[in-house]
Amino acid sequence: MSFSSLVSDLTYRNSDRDDLRSQISRGRSYASTAATSVSISGDISSQLHGGYSHPLARSWQAERQLTKSMLIYPLFISDQPDEESLIPSLPGQYRFGLNRLVDFLTPLVAKGLKSVILFGVPIAPGAKDALGTAADDPQGPVIQSIRLLRRTFPDLFIVADVCLCEYTSHGHCGILRDDGSLNNSLSVDRISDVAMAYADAGAHCVAPSDMNDGRIRAIKLKLIEAGIAHQVVLMSYAAKFSGCLYGPFRDAAGSSPSFGDRRCYQLPPGGRGLARRAIVRDINEGADVIMVKPASQYLDIISDAKELGKDLPVAAYQVSGEYAMIHAAAKAGVFDLKAMAFESTEGILRAGATIVISYFTPEFLDWLSN
Template sequence: MSFSTLVSDLTYRDSTHSPRPSAPSHTASTNTARSHLSRAQSSYASTAATSVSISGSISSQLHGGYSHPLARQWQAERQLTKSMLIYPLFITDNPDECTPIPSLPGQKRLGINKLIPLLTPLIAKGLKSVILFGVPLAPTAKDALGTAADDPLGPVIAGLRLLRRAFPQLFLVADVCLCEYTSHGHCGILHDDGSLNNTLSVDRISDVALAYAEAGAHCVAPSDMNDGRIRAIKLKLIESGIAHRVVLMSYSAKFSGCLYGPFRDAAGSVPSFGDRRCYQLPPGGRGLARRAIRRDIEEGADIIMVKPASQYLDIISDAKDIGKDLPVAAYQVSGEYAMIHAAAKAGVFDLKTMAFESTEGILRAGASIVVSYFTPEFLEWLDT
């Protein structure tokens, strides 16, 4: 199936759904809607026809990786500090949403109107960075192309613009994936047989990354695990003239497994069929992880990430060995966080002790950046 055929049938596998209605407080004109759809339709052509040409390897493009003061701090190696932490936020298309996530104790799905009240006290305690995940809740918000991922009125772009104005010093990371926005729940565009179409997925995801960067993200972080998406994103950032000020953080070694359940509940991204084993790495696939890390470094990644964290300390160590001169990030995923909470609730361990031991083990393995749901607690527990 060609990309143009997919575009002409936006309701592929969902043919009975009507077009997505805009939220009452975010009504867009017909022209705006058509313009947004046009962006999705032109995704493949715009990437394939890119005119960018740079001398030497694309990995020679370094400025984006240290353009921001926090990104410069991430180049150093040290013990756990507040500046190493990135706090995940789930932002919905309901501006006033504030709903606890039962499987993620203490975490909530939030509308953009709730972001400033949440973040103001955390920033006062030393919060330096957040990563945004979009959670479209409208019944018809999803389609086969993940069209809503770069909707100018969608939760991520609206959130980026709001936070850049409200907190100029806060470092904003935008997760880049399609799973929250596709009707099938997978991380890209599919072939007719339901398998992942890597080429079309990379074209689409690189457009989404560019849209987030243009909306104010200091860092774009593709988590889809499609082959070649780092190079495609880097080229688009260069072509748009903003590569020198945008950090590209790759989920380079993202393993499949059962530890993402609470996240998928929070983000509404459970696949409607099959699983993600054909594009996420298999548990035990250490050699594949090393190859993926090398590939992403060669394609221009400024930071490489390992996910999950605590179960893959050997991979974090490998990442630091392969990318000796790059910061290594680790994501303490939702399942790790939930298990620590459950153990503390059962009286097996003290929450603070277990959270510290888990995180310090990640740092000893070689990470210098940690994406953690424990960030609010660490802001209380840490002195610096």
């Protein structure tokens, strides 16, 4: 539907005149802002302000040795307010309900925690459906935790992971066709709406992890249309590879697919050329930060990302399987935990990353002096 058709359609949608005038006004306003965005859409990568509006995002523009400001801590937020459950496959990691979150984070913030990334975990009966409706529920765990953390820790930088896999009944990262394949167009529209809901709630950064084609551009355009592109960092999971290292995360988030796998939209191991193309695509679509996932197994891709996006911060996700393996090796006496965590993370930085998403963040807050 064109924007002019949208306005006309609104004219006949409701017979109440006051509501009618309100709808037409909103429609014209939307058409105006959308038209403005279209005028710059040919060079959407020119929109830079969102990438450095926050002090922490500005610090990410520099290259340096491992510091606390480079670390983002993953948090699993349950829709059960009083939950505090240890995740057996992720040593030392928990699912937290909203009522437990502040007490857990307070000592970490005091030690220098700068940033968290939020993953919602819907557990309530009926919370999941084919469209992932609960993903942007205003009473859902992510939106409520964003608002809580903004009030309680005003200096904490909040990243919201954007995906549907935790919220869909089938466990895939979007909306499916009748044959079970991913409907890219509907998925992008839905995921970009979820990203906007998180940004409206106060997230400093939205990070789409779904790997659907074109979702970065869709989110950027909606941020522009809403007038908030200058203050929201758009971090793209640009090179996210399929594989066996996500098992503990799926245990934590309850996001395992009910059938099939994700190899048709996550990158194939060894697909270096595809990764490079995806990185270039997402840079051109307006990403402020590009991410490689998993981290330690793809140092060459991190290096490629730094080459292709030499003027952008590069993030690397030290995923659940990497973390669990290091813990297992340390428990077996093969390696010292601290030494192995440092070696792994410093290797990621040497490859070119300037941001590390890591479950080791609480330990690093004790181990690092700055």
